[in-house]
Amino acid sequence: MSELNARDVGNQISDPAFHSSPGDYHALLARLRAEAPVFWVEPDEYPPFWIVSRHADIMEIERQPDVFINGPRTLLRKTAVDDQIRKVTGGRPFLLNNLTNMDGDEHRKHRKLTQMWFAPARIKVLEDELRAYARELFDRTITGQTQVDFMKAVASWYPLRVIMRIIGVPAEDQPMMLKMTQQLFGPEDPEIRTEQVDVISTVQGFFDYFRDLMEKRRADPQDDLATLLVNAEIGEQEALSYFILAATAGHDTTSSSIAGGMLALLQNPDELARLRTDMTLLPTAIDEIIRWVSPVTHFFRTPVEEYSLRGQTIREGEAMMMCYPSANRDEAVFDEPFRFDISRPPSKHLAFGYGPHVCLGQHLARMEMRIFFEELFSRIDTIELAGEPRWLATNFVGGLKSLPVRFETRDKVDA
Ligand code: HEM
Numbered sequence: 001m002s003e004l005n006a007r008d009v010g011n012q013i014s015d016p017a018f019h020s021s022p023g024d025y026h027a028l029l030a031r032l033r034a035e036a037p038v039f040w041v042e043p044d045e046y047p048p049f050w051i052v053s054r055h056a057d058i059m060e061i062e063r064q065p066d067v068f069i070n071g072p073r074t075l076l077r078k079t080a081v082d083d084q085i086r087k088v089t090g091g092r093p094f095l096l097n098n099l100t101n102m103d104g105d106e107h108r109k110h111r112k113l114t115q116m117w118f119a120p121a122r123i124k125v126l127e128d129e130l131r132a133y134a135r136e137l138f139d140r141t142i143t144g145q146t147q148v149d150f151m152k153a154v155a156s157w158y159p160l161r162v163i164m165r166i167i168g169v170p171a172e173d174q175p176m177m178l179k180m181t182q183q184l185f186g187p188e189d190p191e192i193r194t195e196q197v198d199v200i201s202t203v204q205g206f207f208d209y210f211r212d213l214m215e216k217r218r219a220d221p222q223d224d225l226a227t228l229l230v231n232a233e234i235g236e237q238e239a240l241s242y243f244i245l246a247a248t249a250g251h252d253t254t255s256s257s258i259a260g261g262m263l264a265l266l267q268n269p270d271e272l273a274r275l276r277t278d279m280t281l282l283p284t285a286i287d288e289i290i291r292w293v294s295p296v297t298h299f300f301r302t303p304v305e306e307y308s309l310r311g312q313t314i315r316e317g318e319a320m321m322m323c324y325p326s327a328n329r330d331e332a333v334f335d336e337p338f339r340f341d342i343s344r345p346p347s348k349h350l351a352f353g354y355g356p357h358v359c360l361g362q363h364l365a366r367m368e369m370r371i372f373f374e375e376l377f378s379r380i381d382t383i384e385l386a387g388e389p390r391w392l393a394t395n396f397v398g399g400l401k402s403l404p405v406r407f408e409t410r411d412k413v414d415a
Helices: 006-014 016-020 022-035 055-062 079-089 104-118 120-124 127-141 150-155 157-167 171-185 199-219 225-231 236-249 252-267 269-277 279-293 362-379 410-414
Strands: 038-041 049-052 147-149 298-303 307-309 312-314 320-323 380-385 400-402 404-409
Touching (some): 006 022, 006 038, 016 022, 038 312, 079 199, 104 225, 104 236, 120 362, 127 150, 147 150, 150 157, 150 252, 157 236, 157 252, 199 236, 225 236, 252 269, 252 279, 252 380, 362 380
Antiparallel strands (some): 298 320, 380 404
16 A cells, blocks of 8 residues: 555545545545544645544544634635635635634624524424425425436425525525535535636626515515524625525535435444334434535634644644544444444544534534435335435535436336
């Protein structure tokens, strides 16, 4: 086996296509955990950074938000795109100013604005509505059918509809929101990239749309996040950035978890059978699915002072990639981490991050997934793979882009 080197590992981990082969990706992460858990990389097209691959080290970073800030660099972005962004923003490193690049008091103030909306008690009120969405979706895509692309036709749509309802985006605009999110998160995938698509014009498209929605809510307030943001005491740029964060973070992550979870169950038929005979296992199954899929590959942090992590000296300002999928397969924390076990004890997985930036939508994501699988399993009798699953080429948020399945619905079996 060749030696790990800064350029090759950097190029692999930042290459979107590498992420469409989960086996190779996890093999690299396992090697990093074992041989070089805090490893400096220098990819050709991206600014250099440290890869942090062990659970304990990521926790050490997340627990010290005053030392490791979100501010200057939040995720993998090509040097050329960084330069372009600085050009259009007059030197700022971001197009958006949202929770993920805020720190300290500014972050606390902005997070507080919507925190209540995503609290368990508030989202519980939406349970019946969310269940009705799932039923309606399955009426259209499952009932009377025998085969479907589970990712494209089913899993993509449900979390989208839920988060758009919460924001206040009408049904007719939701396909456009899905396309724009995919352009933002998977812009290098050959099936999604088109000539015109680049990050800056995608963000511009979102801005135009949400500016218009804000106007509508000013004139006609509703019980939704859009109305809350219009009335919040924050600048227009921050409000628009908030919309984009909620609109994008709120569905691709959950769709990928649903589809990835379905695949894990299909590949582990004993676990699927166990779940179907005992649906009380669903809550732990959902957390195991989220650990297993870990759809968010990383966020960065940057130390404001020199810091020694596992014997490596990290200098002030050197970006650190917290590699969540790696933390979630860490042999030091999880027994047999490569075994999919729906009754794994409530785990310490880091798929939602940790600390002050921990995922705002984690309770919503879990509730959506619970309702989705309850409704799905009440309708289908058998389900199996009907073709090769394919993964999105993306180095940030992603997972399956296609999951062909064949199934028999209960109505068919009963008839
Ligand atoms: C299974 C689904 C999801 C996963 C795996 C996931 C994962 C993550 C991760 C890893 C972070 C960064 C945490 C950190 O920096 O420590 C995050 C932040 C965030 N997520 Fe999620 N997420 C999911 C669903 C959602 C949903 C449904 C929403 C709904 C709006 C959402 C909204 C957010 C927001 C607003 C942040 C930024 C929080 C902050 O910086 O303070 N996410 N999520």
